Amino acid sequence: MYRTLERASGPLGFVRSFFQRRSKEHVALRGIELVVHPGEMVGLIGANGAGKTTLVKCLTGIVPVSEGSAQILGRDCATLGNAEKKRLSLVMGQRSQLWWDIPAIDSFRLLKEIYRVDQASFDKRVREHAARLGVEAQLSVQLRQLSLGERMKMEIIGAFLHDPEIVFLDEPTIGLDLISQETIRAFLREINRDRGATVLLTSHDMADIEETCERLVILDTGRVIFDGRLSDLQQRLVGRRTIEVHLEPGSRTWSPELAAELLPFDAKLLREAPLSLTFDVPTGSSRKLVQRLFDLFAVRDLAVERQPLEHLIKAIFVAGSAQAHAEPSATHAAPVIATSSIES
Numbered sequence: 001m002y003r004t005l006e007r008a009s010g011p012l013g014f015v016r017s018f019f020q021r022r023s024k025e026h027v028a029l030r031g032i033e034l035v036v037h038p039g040e041m042v043g044l045i046g047a048n049g050a051g052k053t054t055l056v057k058c059l060t061g062i063v064p065v066s067e068g069s070a071q072i073l074g075r076d077c078a079t080l081g082n083a084e085k086k087r088l089s090l091v092m093g094q095r096s097q098l099w100w101d102i103p104a105i106d107s108f109r110l111l112k113e114i115y116r117v118d119q120a121s122f123d124k125r126v127r128e129h130a131a132r133l134g135v136e137a138q139l140s141v142q143l144r145q146l147s148l149g150e151r152m153k154m155e156i157i158g159a160f161l162h163d164p165e166i167v168f169l170d171e172p173t174i175g176l177d178l179i180s181q182e183t184i185r186a187f188l189r190e191i192n193r194d195r196g197a198t199v200l201l202t203s204h205d206m207a208d209i210e211e212t213c214e215r216l217v218i219l220d221t222g223r224v225i226f227d228g229r230l231s232d233l234q235q236r237l238v239g240r241r242t243i244e245v246h247l248e249p250g251s252r253t254w255s256p257e258l259a260a261e262l263l264p265f266d267a268k269l270l271r272e273a274p275l276s277l278t279f280d281v282p283t284g285s286s287r288k289l290v291q292r293l294f295d296l297f298a299v300r301d302l303a304v305e306r307q308p309l310e311h312l313i314k315a316i317f318v319a320g321s322a323q324a325h326a327e328p329s330a331t332h333a334a335p336v337i338a339t340s341s342i343e344s
Helices: 010-016 052-059 104-115 119-133 148-160 178-195 206-212 230-235 256-265 283-296 309-319
Strands: 002-006 022-026 041-046 067-072 088-092 166-170 198-202 215-220 223-229 240-247 268-273 276-282 299-306 337-343
Touching: 041 052, 041 206, 052 067, 052 166, 052 198, 088 148, 104 119, 104 148, 119 148, 119 178, 148 166, 148 178, 178 198, 178 206, 198 206, 215 230, 223 230, 240 283, 256 268, 256 276, 256 283, 276 283, 283 299
Parallel strands: 041 198, 041 215, 088 166, 166 198
Antiparallel strands: 002 022, 067 337, 215 223, 240 276, 240 299, 268 276
């Protein structure tokens, strides 16, 4: 829970604010119940302001919860000691833990002393991580002179230097090019597979979630509206297809009166561009719709794909009441993260 200050508009309101300040309370998280087991990779998504970053801050002890309890590694998140903090790591896409004016390798050496990493392990991890992320040649370059993608890769190397058991990644690929995004995703998959690191990843890019996580948690206005296996959610997409049609120059274009043509197929128009149309249709009707589209338009190219996961996520947000429960992890070890109806 947090407060924001309010004042009336205009010069008079500005003067009054010096003598009488009004505030409004906001609840960022409501009744969050979440259990994460060792080795899980959990994707956390939601619209801006849904509470993703606040939840990460609560779980890492940066922000105390107002009600309920939050535990990590068996200890209350607000009272984590150095022993527990050494087993955690946090990367925030818009905040840096490295020093701007010195080379990344010098920041890594400082982190080595903070986390008391022995020299042999330090050298091995820097070498391996830099090779995996393709930034060996940039280790001695001043951080401010690196590209955004290179800086983020250095942030991730710094986060994994002390071999943490639990890693929180808050939008680590924001603003990065496609190659950098895929390199980071591959790195996270390898770290999870080889070292068994537990990862909680927040992102607005569904490709980040689909390519790394087995479990998905969706937040909406501070509440969990979905918590389940990503494969279960993807299974719900099998029943529909997306048909993208590219038209020849000079072909007839889409017009409102053509909407009646979609009714027999239970299809709908998703996107319209000058020379392309995208439709959503049940799988059983996709072939007949394709035939009808060739009758209606001069088709240059056509692609049929399963419905993008983003469409189902959007439907869940719109419904606002979808509920699912994650199946127990294959391991029966005690959870490394557990919350009980927390509010903040």
